[in-house]
Amino acid sequence: MEVLIQNIINALQWGSFYALIALGYTLVYGVLLLINFAHGDIFMVGAYIAFFLVIFMLGNIGLDPGITLALAVPLTMILTSGVGVTLERIAYRPLRRKGAHRLYVVITALMCGLILENGNLALLGASRKRFPELLETTVYRFGDVSVTNLKIIVILAAILVFFFLQFVVTRTKIGMAMRGISYDKFAIPLMGIPVDTVIVFTFILGSGFAGLAGLLFAMSYPVLEPYMGALIGWKAFIAAVVGGIGDIRGAFVGGFLLGFIEIGVVAIFPSTMRDLFAFSILLLILWAKPTGLFGLARHQKI
Amino acid sequence: MNPLLEIDNLRVKYGNIEALHGVSFTVEDGEIVTLIGANGAGKSTTLMSIARLPPPEAPKVISGDIRHKGVSLLNMAPDKVVANLHMALVPEGRHIFGNLTVEENLKLATYARKGDSVPDIQRDYDQVYALFPRLAERRRQQSESLSGGEQQMLAVGRALMSKCSIIMLDEPSMGLAPALMYDMFRTLKQLNEEGMTILLVEQNANLALKFAHRGYVLDTGEIVAQGTSQELMADPEVKKAYLGA
Numbered sequence: 268m269e270v271l272i273q274n275i276i277n278a279l280q281w282g283s284f285y286a287l288i289a290l291g292y293t294l295v296y297g298v299l300l301l302i303n304f305a306h307g308d309i310f311m312v313g314a315y316i317a318f319f320l321v322i323f324m325l326g327n328i329g330l331d332p333g334i335t336l337a338l339a340v341p342l343t344m345i346l347t348s349g350v351g352v353t354l355e356r357i358a359y360r361p362l363r364r365k366g367a368h369r370l371y372v373v374i375t376a377l378m379c380g381l382i383l384e385n386g387n388l389a390l391l392g393a394s395r396k397r398f399p400e401l402l403e404t405t406v407y408r409f410g411d412v413s414v415t416n417l418k419i420i421v422i423l424a425a426i427l428v429f430f431f432l433q434f435v436v437t438r439t440k441i442g443m444a445m446r447g448i449s450y451d452k453f454a455i456p457l458m459g460i461p462v463d464t465v466i467v468f469t470f471i472l473g474s475g476f477a478g479l480a481g482l483l484f485a486m487s488y489p490v491l492e493p494y495m496g497a498l499i500g501w502k503a504f505i506a507a508v509v510g511g512i513g514d515i516r517g518a519f520v521g522g523f524l525l526g527f528i529e530i531g532v533v534a535i536f537p538s539t540m541r542d543l544f545a546f547s548i549l550l551l552i553l554w555a556k557p558t559g560l561f562g563l564a565r566h567q568k569i
Numbered sequence: 570m571n572p573l574l575e576i577d578n579l580r581v582k583y584g585n586i587e588a589l590h591g592v593s594f595t596v597e598d599g600e601i602v603t604l605i606g607a608n609g610a611g612k613s614t615t616l617m618s619i620a621r622l623p624p625p626e627a628p629k630v631i632s633g634d635i636r637h638k639g640v641s642l643l644n645m646a647p648d649k650v651v652a653n654l655h656m657a658l659v660p661e662g663r664h665i666f667g668n669l670t671v672e673e674n675l676k677l678a679t680y681a682r683k684g685d686s687v688p689d690i691q692r693d694y695d696q697v698y699a700l701f702p703r704l705a706e707r708r709r710q711q712s713e714s715l716s717g718g719e720q721q722m723l724a725v726g727r728a729l730m731s732k733c734s735i736i737m738l739d740e741p742s743m744g745l746a747p748a749l750m751y752d753m754f755r756t757l758k759q760l761n762e763e764g765m766t767i768l769l770v771e772q773n774a775n776l777a778l779k780f781a782h783r784g785y786v787l788d789t790g791e792i793v794a795q796g797t798s799q800e801l802m803a804d805p806e807v808k809k810a811y812l813g814a
Contacts, residue, residue: 440680443673447666454664456622456647457657459681459731 269411274530280418280487282526283425287480288503289510289518290432291351291473297449297513298469299363301372305354305380307500309474312383313347313481314491318396320346325399336401343482344475351474352467354379360463380500387493398489421483425519428476432515441468449513509549511562520560525549571639573598573766574619574656574735579633581618588614588628590790596735601757601767603777603798605811606787612770613661615787616737619768620658621647652681657733661740661770663724667713671704674712674723678730685732697726700756718749725753735766742773754780774811778802786811 288310295303320342324335358379362372405416436442444465448455455462484499485491502525510521525545532544553559572595581589589611596602604612617627619635621642634641637654650656666674675697679690698705701722707715712723721741728736738757742750758780761767771777778784778798786794786807794807801807 440677443669443677444680447669447674447677450666450668451664453622454660454666457620457651457660457664458678458727459648459651460677461646461648 270534272412274534275527276412276414276418276422278527278530279422279523280526281529282523283421284480284484284499284522285503285506285525286425286519286522287428287476287483288500289507289522290428290515291477292504292507293510293512293515293518294432294445294469294473296507298445298466299359299372300369300449301359301376302504302512303473304373304376304500304504305383306473306477307496307498307503308380308383309347309351309354309496310477310481310484310500310503311387311491311493311496312350313343313474313478314398314485314495315387315391315396315481316346316350316478317343317482317485318398318491321399321401332399332401332403339401339482340479343478345478347478347481348471348475351470351477355466355470360466380497384493384497391493393493396491398485398491400489401486417483417487421487424479424483425522428479429515429519432472435472436515441465445469505546505549509552509559511559514559514561517559517561524560571636572596573638574768575634575636575639576615576619577634577636579615579618579635580631581614581628582631583614583628587631588790589618591633592787592790592792593633594785594792594795596766596768599761599764599766600783601761601769601781603769603771603781603784604787605771605774605777605784607811608772609789610787611790612787613739616658616660616739616768616770619650619656619737621645621650623647648681651731651733654735655731655733656735656737657728657731658737659721659724659728659739659741661743663720665712665715665720665723665727667711669712670709671712671715671723672708674727675704675730678727679732682732690730693730693732697729700729700759701726717744718746718753721745721749721753725756729760734764735768736760737768737770739770740772741769742771742776750776774807775813778812 288306291306291309292303295301295306317339320339321335324330324338325332358375359372362375402417407414436446444455444460445468448462448465452462455465503522506521506525507518508521509524510517510519528545528548529541532541536544574596576592576594579589579592580587592611592615594602604615606612614628618630630643635643637656642650642654666677669677675694682690703719704722704726707719712720715723725741741753745753754776757767769777769781778801781798783797784795784801785792786801794801794804796804802812
């Protein structure tokens, strides 16, 4: 029983990371029908931005770790959104303006991801960075089950982000425009809404939360390297697809599902089988429901 | 005095094909003007050019000008045409947001009205729901589930919510049962009597000329006849080609 609860907590923590990254894939896809393959690397850049911010605030300014964390959260999110918006501006928008086929934009996204990885490698070298400790670890024990404060923060962050996004897309005009654009891009400017504003807003949300995930991930697993976003990015993307890409609930359900499957596999089988089993199960889900759990086959009324 | 809307020798390309070869016409404040013509004559292309919709979906201007109160709008973004000039396009096929509710569709159209007070906007909701009671009944319904006629009402309702003073309608009668079609035109007439300027594109020339003050006949990208509705209805050529008489 204790082992089970322990595993559930770990699954929730990993699911939270996947969900926070998956939502970026799903939001951009919902608005642009673009799979932004650079998104995993934006997560990586987010972790590095957090690293440099924290080093600067702790070392150069000498701030208290608690204050550093409180400042690092918004600053990392803002700066990482800047990275996402920049990519949109210099890589995706010019292609969109020229009416390029979506395939070329997806390839561009793949290249942007590789540029971010290799740019990081060239700039900072291959040595790994050690993320400093910001939060004194408190372990809460309930019988044999132990939870750290950091795990609770990660899980709470994912849940809060989910409700925040639900609020944005159902209650605000810009959020409604994000939903509307996925149904009919043509009509958005006819409503007096600049399409680019909706797209930029979408990148701000997706990249900002990837930055948050990067910071929380670096705090949880404090070793940073340029390729840290690649595999987790792929996994989050697959989670978004399994949940139903384009749907925010899908990103979260897919992310947590992947977390549970991975931890579940490791609980029973050797850990080397984790990814093989996890992806095989996801393949079966897609086999049964190709549009993902929340996905709808789109049809339009004439 | 400059006309409210002036299309001056407009030539546009759609892909590699020139779709309009120098079209000129004007719309005065408070008028109902109709563009009639066969399928493919360039009527929708004209409206999309005025709405400044960007390529690749929309036509590209080669030469000529489109002026609003004497000021060219060729370099204006499509959302600014709605937000600043208060010209709304109700496109062919309606293009409602089927995944949003009726109310959300209307709310989206108020996006650019940042300076307007809540009571002002509320008054417009009330006006739209009074004009189209069916929309009021279905306000929380997913708009995909509306009938064709209700979707057309929603498309017009959205244009009104954007606070337009010029409404451009592309084939509003398409796919509507006759009774609904007459209802729609009665409502549009009422809006015009309250001051709305209307530019109407229609294949149903009989209906359009009965409704409009003036008309232009468009044939393969050129204006071939123009005049008041009475004049056009009496013109033997127009009668033969478009009115089935």
